[in-house]
Amino acid sequence: SLNSFKIYEVATKSRSAGDGLDFSKLANNDSYYELYYSNDAATHVLVHPDAQPEFIELLNGNTLSYKIVNHDAGLSLHREFETNRKLRNAHPYRGRLGTERYYSHGEINQYIEDLAKQHPTRVLVKTVGRSYEGRWLKTIRITNGDGRANKNVILMDGGFHAREWISPAAVVYAIGELVDNYEAYAQLLLDYDWVILPVVNADGYEYTQVSPDTRMWRKTRQPSSAACIGIDPNRNFDFHWNETGASSDPCSETYAGPKSFSEPEAIVVRDLIRGLADRGKMYLTVHSYGNYILYPWGYIDELPDTWEDLDEVGRAGGDAIKAATGTIYKVGCSTQLLYPAAGASDDYAFNAGFPISFTMELPAGGDNYFNPPPEDIDRLVKETWVGIVAMAQKVVEKYPLN
Incomplete structure (x- = not known):
């Protein structure tokens, strides 16, 4: 506690x-x-x-x-837990996910399954793996339904770190916009499909919803030693694994794991990245908190040769958010703006062939920073979507279908 x-x-x-x-x-x-x-x-x-x-x-x-x-961090988490419990009872899942509350992994999976049933020509849900505790990890592929194969791809995921609840909320909002409001985003779906994994670390995410005492859990739930549980899935990729910004201590919040890809959840993301790399043009992983749009490299304090392309797309997102809401995002290389983090998914995707790869750190909220209150969800996810749309528009313009 x-x-x-x-x-x-x-x-x-x-x-x-x-x-x-x-x-x-x-x-x-x-x-x-x-x-x-x-x-x-x-x-x-x-x-x-x-x-x-x-x-x-x-x-x-x-x-x-x-x-x-x-x-008193514990006290504020107890209050929040009660609020969330009441909201769950007041707003049960009925086929749509609003922004009134945070949703469970099971509800999010149900939602994307329901979307696929409602829009069979435009939406495909695929089971891509299982978490350590056996939860099904599913992606949703959103298309415009014209049936053309081999389009370019934007790959997005959320929920790498269990306590960052605003991440899956923002990703789910993006799914809803692309599916239900697709006329507005026809240009983003013309030559591009979107493949989205809403919750990477499903076990951790569910664990944070058990009680106030588990709310700030970050890692996976696979035992890492006799004393400690969990690996940081965003330090578990084999590109410069366990170098700077990662820990070899099983009890650390940034424990890189006993070996690279020790986590089934990291393997799922790896296989998605690899399978889409030949057509993938943007990889976007959504985290919190800190108001950043970060690009490689994360393992070394150096810019990649094509950093100007990354910067241009990232700034399109940051500028759009600032124009819409006044919120300031810093855009730049993760090692220089924040801290080194080797073995992360954004470096892995960039190295695998995605020309644009970002970690987006959403704003802080709540008494513990990782817990924007439910009344802030709507504002934050809409603001995030403004940035994602602007980045996607820039990507579509820069990387037309071959």
């Missing part, structure tokens, strides 16, 4: 200065600290009650200014 855990926001100096506190080292002590997020302006750290006096001493010793942004 996270009762009496506090979240601190620390004003961080620019990392290039190389001074001050090394938060990543601190985060290695996972039972007492968890690094939620860090950029060159601020760092959010969740701190165990027993470690709080020591943590404040550390901050003062490094003359870092800080504020407590959540005085």
